[in-house]
Amino acid sequence: MGILDKIFGETTDDDHGRIFLPIIFCVILSSTTLFFYNYKTLFFFGYPLHLSMGLIFFPLTFTFTNVMQEKYGKLFANTAVRYGFLSDAILIFLSYILSYFGEREDYYSVYKEPPMIMGMTFVFVWMSTIINTTVFEKLKLLNKSAFTRFFLSSTLAETSISTISIPMMMFNNGLKEGAFLSIFFIVFYKIFFTLILSTIIAVRMMSNTHHR
Numbered sequence: 001m002g003i004l005d006k007i008f009g010e011t012t013d014d015d016h017g018r019i020f021l022p023i024i025f026c027v028i029l030s031s032t033t034l035f036f037y038n039y040k041t042l043f044f045f046g047y048p049l050h051l052s053m054g055l056i057f058f059p060l061t062f063t064f065t066n067v068m069q070e071k072y073g074k075l076f077a078n079t080a081v082r083y084g085f086l087s088d089a090i091l092i093f094l095s096y097i098l099s100y101f102g103e104r105e106d107y108y109s110v111y112k113e114p115p116m117i118m119g120m121t122f123v124f125v126w127m128s129t130i131i132n133t134t135v136f137e138k139l140k141l142l143n144k145s146a147f148t149r150f151f152l153s154s155t156l157a158e159t160s161i162s163t164i165s166i167p168m169m170m171f172n173n174g175l176k177e178g179a180f181l182s183i184f185f186i187v188f189y190k191i192f193f194t195l196i197l198s199t200i201i202a203v204r205m206m207s208n209t210h211h212r
Contacts, residue, residue: 017071022080025064026087032058033088036117036165037172048178049185052169055162059193062132062154067201070149074137081129085122092118124164132157147202151194158190 005011036054043049069077092114099107136153144152166183170176 015071017067018076021064021068022084025061025068025080026084028057028060028064029084030088030091032061033092033114033117037113037169039169039173039175041175044181044185047181048175050166050170050173050175050178050182051186052166055165055186055190059154059158059190059197062129062157063150063194063197063201065129065132066136066150066153069133069136070140070146074133077133081133085126089118124161128157128161131160145202146205147198150201151198154194154198155191158194159187162187162190 032054034054036052038053040051040053041048042051065077065081068080092111095111096115099111102108132153135156136149139149139152162183166186167179170179170182
């Protein structure tokens with residue numbers, strides 16, 4: 001961190017995770033909103049497979065929420081999520097307003113859709129976040145392992161949101177074939193992504209416990 005201190009100046013000795021985790025949560029959430037309708041079509045044995053670019057890093061949001069809940073408690077995680085959504089809304093609103101009144105049409109063509117995305121996705125993203133935090137809290141009260149808490153809560157949240165978001169993305173882009181395959185692949189990808197993250201976190205937590 002010596003280089004960062006020279007570039008940005010010295011920082012406090014407090015837990016930087018309290019600042020870094022909410023900020024990176026906001027960044028990933030906003031990138032999901034901005035790139036949700038952008039997609040990539042692949043073919044699996046001749047069948048179309050449509051992937052939303054905005055969902056590639058989205059599994060990180062639930063994992064970061066769980067990390068905040070694990071380290072700082074549910075109230076802190078709820079607060080971070082609340083202002084993460086608010087920050088996302090402010091960014092999208094400002095982007096739309098500035099591109100609308102500007103002269104360049106390419107900016108407006110990009111930022112005219114995110115407000116609609118936010119309106120359509122807010123409800124089920126909010127619902128999946130509640131599923132994630134609630135399940136995580138209950139598993140923690142039951143003294144389940146760290147891996148179980150992180151993996152199960154995130155997997156349930158990711159599965160619930162994918163079954164709604166992928167058809168919506170396909171409908172907006174006029175894609176009529178490959179819905180089931182696309183949902184299955186995205187869910188599988190998210191579960192695999194979450195499996196890796198949960199394993200890494202569980203191993204680190206176990207290592208930290210042994211070193212105490």
